[in-house]
């Protein structure tokens with residue numbers, strides 16, 4: 001059934017996608033398992049866009065379907081705990097407006113009790129530095145989906161260094177193009193694309209274990 005959902009999204013079949021999502025929820029699947037299948041489905045949409053089979057309007061369509069999926073899933077996500085945990089700054093890097101993945105990470109961190117300061121999308125490097133100074137947060141999450149926006153992450157890390165804050169914060173990057181090489185290039189501390197692993201990582205960092 002997994003593949004059926006991946007396929008329905010890849011084919012931008014909204015009706016079938018929403019039907020399968022409801023069916024899987026009823027069958028006891030967790031919202032994150034469903035999100036992961038959706039992510040795999042839109043990855044194919046992205047590939048089809050890259051190879052010219054799909055157009056920008058199809059990317060927009062995939063966003064609309066994902067939003068509707070999220071509306072179905074929302075009541076099934078774990079509830080937001082009363083905050084009181086460590087502060088975590090999160091944002092999508094300058095030049096990039098993709099936010100569906102970032103929003104899921106922010107939500108899951110909140111539901112784990114962290115105090116998430118979401119700077120939104122297209123966040124300029126200086127805004128991350130200003131937020132660290134203003135909030136005293138010691139963990140920063142940066143989301144990136146566009147390859148050409150990776151440079152702005154490096155700029156952000158450099159600016160954090162320049163402000164004398166580098167050894168005070170741990171920087172985690174996440175998003176479609178991140179990998180070991182991107183981590184090395186940007187100078188961030190960690191990369192993670194699995195939401196639950198990201199939450200575990202943040203827990204470890206805030207407990208001084210990472």
Ligand code: B12
Pocket residue numbers: 035036038039042043044045046047049050056059060061062063066090095096097098099100101102104105140141142143144145146147148172173174175176177192193194195198
């Ligand atoms: C939906 C979509 C859009 C939507 C975005 C809607 C929105 N509000 O986010 C719209 C239609 C607006 C869009 C626009 C564009 N897009 Co677009 N888009 C996508 C698509 C199909 C899906 C992205 C998505 O939402 N995935 C689902 C979420 C749940 O997954 P995720 O984002 O990867 O997040 C997960 C993890 O990565 C991780 N994560 C994410 N962030 C973070 C942060 C932290 C701290 C951590 C720990 C983890 C983490 O956790 C998430 C949960 O699993 C991707 C294809 C793909 N392969 O990703 C292309 C894709 C990203 N887009 C692409 C492009 C080219 C564009 C445009 C430039 C197109 C254009 N010509 O205008 C514009 C860019 C606009 C801009 N300046 O940003 C390319 C990028 C190629 C590249 N190498 O740079 C892709 C890869 C498609 C492709 N293969 O060509 N897009």
